[in-house]
Amino acid sequence: MLFLEILVVLGAIYMGARIGGIGIGYAGGLGVLILCLFFGLEPGSIPIDVILIIMSVIAAIAAMQIAGGLDYMVKIAEDILRKNPKHITYLAPAVTYFMTLLAGTGHTAYSTLPVIAEVAKEQGIRPSRPLGIAVVASQIAITASPISAAVVFFSGIIEPLGVGYIELLAIVIPTTFAACMITAFVSNFLGKDLKDDPVYQDRMKKGLVKLRGETKVEIKKGAKLSVGIFILTIISVVTYATLISNKVGIIQDPSLPRNAAIMVFMLTCAAIITMACKVDSGKVITASTFQSGMSACICVLGVAWLGTTFVGAHIDEIKGFAGNLLNNYPWMLAITLFFASMLLYSQGATTKALMPAALALGVDPVTAIASFAAVSALFVLPTYPTLLAAVEMDDTGSTRIGNLVFNHPFMIPGVVAIALSVIFGFIFAGIII
Template sequence: MDFMVILQFIVLLGGIYLGVKLGGMGVGYAGGLGVVVLAILGMKVDMKDIPIDVILIIASVISAITALQVAGGLDYLVQVASKILRKNPKQINFLAPIVTYLLTILAGTGHTAFSMIPVIVEVAKTQNIKPSAPLALSVVSSQVAITASPISAAFVAMSGLCEKLGVSYPKLLFICISTTFVAMLITAFIVNKFYDLDLSKDPVYKERLSKGLVAEIKAEEYKEPKPYAK
């Protein structure tokens, strides 16, 4: 294998490691630093091929999301979403994916879905619904929503590519939001209509229940958000 290829691979792994160590906003900037180092090492880079606008927008998005998280805004959004699910428990199979979808649209990252998992499980069990159904729907919808979030790095990069093809930013946003949201609702309807979601009939659950392995359902407790989170 060519020495330069090995060296570039080492720089790639180094950038990933540095990003993980820094966390938050550092992830994006560590990646940018890695690209600069690769260019210095001799990778062919033509200035006209570099999407400067897209890079700057991605940097702005990363900074905004980090500020949102530090201020407690992300925790506030999760609390609001939790209250919505608890007020309408019977509609968990529709509301859970809608909530995680909207959280990703607003926050620009699918990681918000992880915060909703305990609430979804709690609400589903209280309604005798297999938690696997709303959980699967929620996780998938949160990831699909990344392609429709106007502040996600993925959407910004995609808009930079599509603009050259004559697809404007607003048009692309309309297409992505409408198609992903409708697809999510159709999937939720199919799961809700054609799958047996009765938790009490599940053999694995019944076995675990008989052995006393099923923990008591407890409501998730949340700390009061910071005064400036909202």
């Protein structure tokens, strides 16, 4: 029966990957239905807090987008990239990393990808180099964002083990950023130079490669204000979380716990942006970030529920099998999270499904924190939205998916960046904790 249940889980994930987009959430729900009705399993815990945090953050980001805030941020990013075009391979991941760090979602990378591709082309740099690491950086930064659902949930389950929210951020931010920057150096040597790429040469002959120049975007009147309100809200979230933490303890027995506080702060942020920037609230639901975020909620609901249903039913067997293995080889947790996130397609869903089980097996906080970045292996299967967007936006053909599926320009940067993040994580966590 266990073998059949595993087949159901993998089959649902495979089906969801084939459908694409929100389909992974649909298929996850189907998997839960089969496991409960035909195999008698009890439904696992629904990742309600993770979903609500995503919804709240996306609500604020969508309001900021309608106010013109995202266009303003992209304009700043474009100015940075165009002022230092020769360093595009380093600046591109730095830009996508910090935009994701601030926004708590990697979907903000969409708007910067065409700029990265254009600047690289103008400099004769193979666009797949900056695009590959930029997409990876936008995914890894989720595990360092103060307002991402993955970080908030993870900090909640390791806090009882003596690791505070600020300590977690102090470890994951420098380690993941350093890993991405070192990987950017490695990316400079991946693939042939653009002028020597036969695909690029062929597309040039056919007139399929065009230089569009600098993007002309009209910045709305309330754009800067909306960004300022959003950044101030993030600062407020981090400050409040610090004040109510057990180690700082300035606010004792807070009536508003951290998870609820993030939701309330973000909804308040959306309300202030809507009023102060005169945003038409009816347009918020049409924003691309809103649609992507709500799709992510369904995906997290389906796949995380599927994961907790299976893991919860077999936690004793998992403890017996994996307990000694993880005690002897703690780095195996990172590998487990890597392959799980590759299938679950969500940092939040992977964290929710596996991290509590890992801690229940006796994994120490240092190992858990060091391995945390491994939940970002969403680049392995070449079907993730930001990955596909990067492929579509590079008309040179250098950013392409190979005939072996896994031989794409995101694989090596992704594996290297996660491996370095884990290694640095063990070092930093060992020092700080």
